[in-house]
Amino acid sequence: MSIWFTEELHPYYRKGIRIKKILADEQTQYQHLQFVETEFFGNAMILDGIIQLTERDNMGYHEMIVHVPMLAVENPKRVLIVGGGDGGSLRQVLRYDSVEEVVTCELDQRVVDLSRQHLSASFGDPWADSRSQLLIRDAFGFLEENPGTFDVIISDTTDPIGMAERLFSDEFYKLVVRALTSGGAAATQCEQPFFDTELIKTIYKSAKQLTKNPAYYYANIPTYPGGGIGFMYVSDTPWQNGLNKAYPAGQNNYINPQVHQAAFALPEFFRREIYE
Ligand code: SPD
Numbered sequence: 001m002s003i004w005f006t007e008e009l010h011p012y013y014r015k016g017i018r019i020k021k022i023l024a025d026e027q028t029q030y031q032h033l034q035f036v037e038t039e040f041f042g043n044a045m046i047l048d049g050i051i052q053l054t055e056r057d058n059m060g061y062h063e064m065i066v067h068v069p070m071l072a073v074e075n076p077k078r079v080l081i082v083g084g085g086d087g088g089s090l091r092q093v094l095r096y097d098s099v100e101e102v103v104t105c106e107l108d109q110r111v112v113d114l115s116r117q118h119l120s121a122s123f124g125d126p127w128a129d130s131r132s133q134l135l136i137r138d139a140f141g142f143l144e145e146n147p148g149t150f151d152v153i154i155s156d157t158t159d160p161i162g163m164a165e166r167l168f169s170d171e172f173y174k175l176v177v178r179a180l181t182s183g184g185a186a187a188t189q190c191e192q193p194f195f196d197t198e199l200i201k202t203i204y205k206s207a208k209q210l211t212k213n214p215a216y217y218y219a220n221i222p223t224y225p226g227g228g229i230g231f232m233y234v235s236d237t238p239w240q241n242g243l244n245k246a247y248p249a250g251q252n253n254y255i256n257p258q259v260h261q262a263a264f265a266l267p268e269f270f271r272r273e274i275y276e
Contacts, residue, residue: 005036009050009159009225010195017041017051017223023118028110030163035118041223043118045086045111047158051223055122058088059253060219062156064263065231066092067255068217069152069185071242072235076151077101080179082139082167083189084156085111086119091126093154095248102132103150105139107163112136140166143175151181155188160199168199170206177210177234185235190216192226193270203232204274212236216274217263219254239264 006016018039025034034046042055053061066089070076075098081089085106093102106112112134116125127134135142153176160168167188176186190200200216207214211234218230233239243261266274 002039005038005046005051007046007049007051007225013195013225015223015225017044017054024114026110026114028108030108033108033110033114035114042122044223045115045119047111048161050159052158053086053088054223055119057221057223058122060221061224061229062088062092063252063255064217064219065089065154065156065187065189067247067252068231068233068239068242068260068263069154069187069235070096071245071247071260072185072233072237072239073151073183073241076184078150078152078181079103080105080142080146080150080153082143082153082155082157082176083107084154086115087112087123087126088119089154089156090132091123093152094126094129094131095250097248099131102129103135103142104132105135105137105142107136107138109136140172140175143172143179147178148181150179151184153180153184153186155186157189159191168203170202173203173206173210173234180235183235183237185233185237185239188232188234190230190232192224192229193218193267194226197270197273200230200232201273207232207234210234213238215239215264216266218266219263 004016019036021037023035044054045052077100079102081104157167158164220228
């Protein structure tokens, strides 16, 4: 079998990848969850028709959403991942020897179960690490119950549609900042400069009211709309604190010192929209 999977996140833009095999296809309590084997990108996870990750290009996403805040903070010990049920962010966080505890707050147990089955060749089994704790619950309540607790928070979410829309709200950012320790840092999945300018602008405004040094940065990921995605760094600690720090043990496939710095350089139309 060889078929094209076409994603239409936006009504004016489509992209496609060629698929070899459907590995899993089920309606969970929350969403339509699919795993497919692709021609070029390895296995991929698709939620409600939107590609969440592929084995071949997820490194740009997971290394950037994790290492930028982790390197900025001195010896991060307690980390919270909001979403992230595929385990890609968890795997990167666990590379740090300073980390004592990582809590992942994921709503859908099936995302974790099927990711363990279909992504293990790339991710291993980060859930088996004794420092990792999985909570199957909504992150809002957990954030409310844990002020001043986490050195790093990573919001590794789907797009702002349906139940995930709240994870892009001012209310959510307030809770995230409140749950950070002093000097702690968060990084959030923050969409695409061309397609989501207004949303990103609004989120930057919230982040600016809540912290001293928020900044937007970007990574290239061919299977996402527009070929990439951005992140909001949210902290009083400048992101530049993470430059020239030693990377944790293990191999990086995307981030290096030059990419780390350059990720914060924004195209002029977008820089103006966000920062002026
Ligand atoms: N438009 C696709 C956005 C996907 C963001 N979620 C990625 C999850 C990877 N852990």
